[in-house]
Amino acid sequence: MKVTKLALLLGLTAAVPTLSHAGTLEDVIKEDVLKCGVSTGIPGFSAADSNGEWKGLDVDFCKSVASAVLGDASKVKYFPLTAKERFTALQSGEVDVLARATTWTATRDASLGLNFAGVNYYDGQGFLVSKSLGVSSAKELDGATFCIQAGTTTELNLTDYFKANGMEYKAVTYDTSGQTIDGFKKGRCDAVTSDRSQLAGLRIKLDDPTSAILLPETISKEPLGPVVRQGDDAWFNVIRWTMFATIEAEELGVSSTNVDEMLKSSANPGIKRLLGATGKTGEDLGLKNDWAYQIVKQVGNYEESYDLNVGKDSPIQIERSLNKLWNDGGIMYPMPIR
Numbered sequence: 456m457k458v459t460k461l462a463l464l465l466g467l468t469a470a471v472p473t474l475s476h477a478g479t480l481e482d483v484i485k486e487d488v489l490k491c492g493v494s495t496g497i498p499g500f501s502a503a504d505s506n507g508e509w510k511g512l513d514v515d516f517c518k519s520v521a522s523a524v525l526g527d528a529s530k531v532k533y534f535p536l537t538a539k540e541r542f543t544a545l546q547s548g549e550v551d552v553l554a555r556a557t558t559w560t561a562t563r564d565a566s567l568g569l570n571f572a573g574v575n576y577y578d579g580q581g582f583l584v585s586k587s588l589g590v591s592s593a594k595e596l597d598g599a600t601f602c603i604q605a606g607t608t609t610e611l612n613l614t615d616y617f618k619a620n621g622m623e624y625k626a627v628t629y630d631t632s633g634q635t636i637d638g639f640k641k642g643r644c645d646a647v648t649s650d651r652s653q654l655a656g657l658r659i660k661l662d663d664p665t666s667a668i669l670l671p672e673t674i675s676k677e678p679l680g681p682v683v684r685q686g687d688d689a690w691f692n693v694i695r696w697t698m699f700a701t702i703e704a705e706e707l708g709v710s711s712t713n714v715d716e717m718l719k720s721s722a723n724p725g726i727k728r729l730l731g732a733t734g735k736t737g738e739d740l741g742l743k744n745d746w747a748y749q750i751v752k753q754v755g756n757y758e759e760s761y762d763l764n765v766g767k768d769s770p771i772q773i774e775r776s777l778n779k780l781w782n783d784g785g786i787m788y789p790m791p792i793r
Contacts, residue, residue, distance in 0.1 A: 479551050479683070479690035480524065480741055488530050491517035492550035495535045495631045498656030499765040499773070500556045500576075509533045513554040515760040516575060516681060516698065518753065520552060523697050523746040528753040537630045538606035542567050545682060552694055553682040556650065558608045563682075572695040574680040575757075577777040577786060579673035580612050581651035583658060586668055588645055593672040597622040602635045602644035604628070609649055612675040636660050639667075650677050655771045693740055700747040702789035703729055704756035706780055711755040718748060729792050736792055747792070757787065 483489055493501035493513055501511040509517075509531075518528035534550050545553045546568060556578075557563075559571040582593050590596060593616070603609050605628040617624050627644050629635045636657040639647045647654060651673060658664045681698065683691050704710070707726050709717050718730045728734040730751075731744035738744060754760065762768045766775060779785025 478687040480687075480693055483524055483551055487525060488532050489517060489521045489524065489552070490532050490534060490550045491520070492534045492536050492541055492544050492553040492555055493517070494555050495537055496633050497556055497653055498659060499652065499769060499771045500656070501533075501535075501554070503533075503535075510764065512576065512760055512764045513556060515754050515764065516554045516701075517552070519701055519750045520694060520697050522749040522753045523700070523742055524693060526743070526749050528749075538604055539630065541606075542569065542682075545569060545684060548684075551683075551690075556653065556679050557682055558650075559678045559680055560608060568685050569682050570685050570691055572681045572683060572691060573698050574678040575698050576652065576679040578650040578652050578677040578679055580609060580648060580675040580677060581654055581673055582670040583639070583647040583649075583654040583667055584645065584670060585639075586666055591670070593670050593674070594620060594622070596624065596646060598624065599645040600625040600627060600643070602627050602629065602638040602647045604632055604635050604649060605630060607649070608675070608677065613648055616674045632657060633660075650679070652765060652771075652773055655773050656765070659770050689741055693742065696736075696740060696790075696792070697750065699789040700729065700750050700792065701754075701757040701760065702780070702787055703792050704747070704751045705758040706782070706789060709751055709756060710759055711751055711753075714748060714751045725791075725793070734793070 493509065496502040499511055501509060501513040503509050517531045521530045522528045534544060536544050536555060541553055541555055541557065544550050559574065563569065564571055584590060601613065601624055603626050627638055629638060632653060635647055638644055640661060651669065654669055658667055661667055681694050683694050707729060709726055709729065717726050718732060721727065728736065730748045731737055735744065737746045740746065761775060761778065765771050765773045775785060777786050779787060781788040
């Protein structure tokens, strides 16, 4: 029997929804838990406290996904992963999503069978040095020894920067960020280089955080965001729009403290759509229509999460800078929920 191109096209088109539907979203709902890959300990992003409770900007993202999908922010199982382990864990299905301060690059996007759902923190690589070293610029670090975490974009960026500036360096590599800062504390290197946000978090682990300074140079672009496996569009959409919902909530002035009042009385069409009072965004995503309401109610909007974990209400106190909303001098820009 001869099969026409049109028949093949129709057959493939009909198969797509079935293939997309039978994926991670269904598994997470069936298992009633989200398996989230996080770091082994990056203060402000994902780290376990003395009680074993995970906290941080990336942890809040995991909780937001659980709130949207399962209606319960606590239904998350955290998998601490080193930089070298993270992509294999996601590829193999050990975790459902990677929320681990991971830089979006062309190589990672195109060669690992993974998709970046967006950017939830704009960062750049910097340098942490001891004040006693007596330097005020990265260009004074010719011949220095660096503590570096293996399996990150840090190594290539450092090589490029030193080559471009005609300088040389030595590297001591470690598997985790905790080991990296311990190496610095023990004098095994002159400086630590990593994302500036990570360096700010690691500095508070020093016996005397004021003994070290962040140099002014930012030598790379490090767009950090959640990652999922390719070939599962339904799950990709859930992760992407969960991230946008937290930013959209901030833009609309909807927070964990006023969300119930907003749902009850706001006449703003955008707020009504966001919180599920009108429209069918939740249905389109395969979720309940109150998916975004649950995120804001249980976890908060982007500003609340930022301030609590890395911003003004945290020990790290990183200025929002690029991570401000697009209408407040930054580049955080949520796609419209409509």
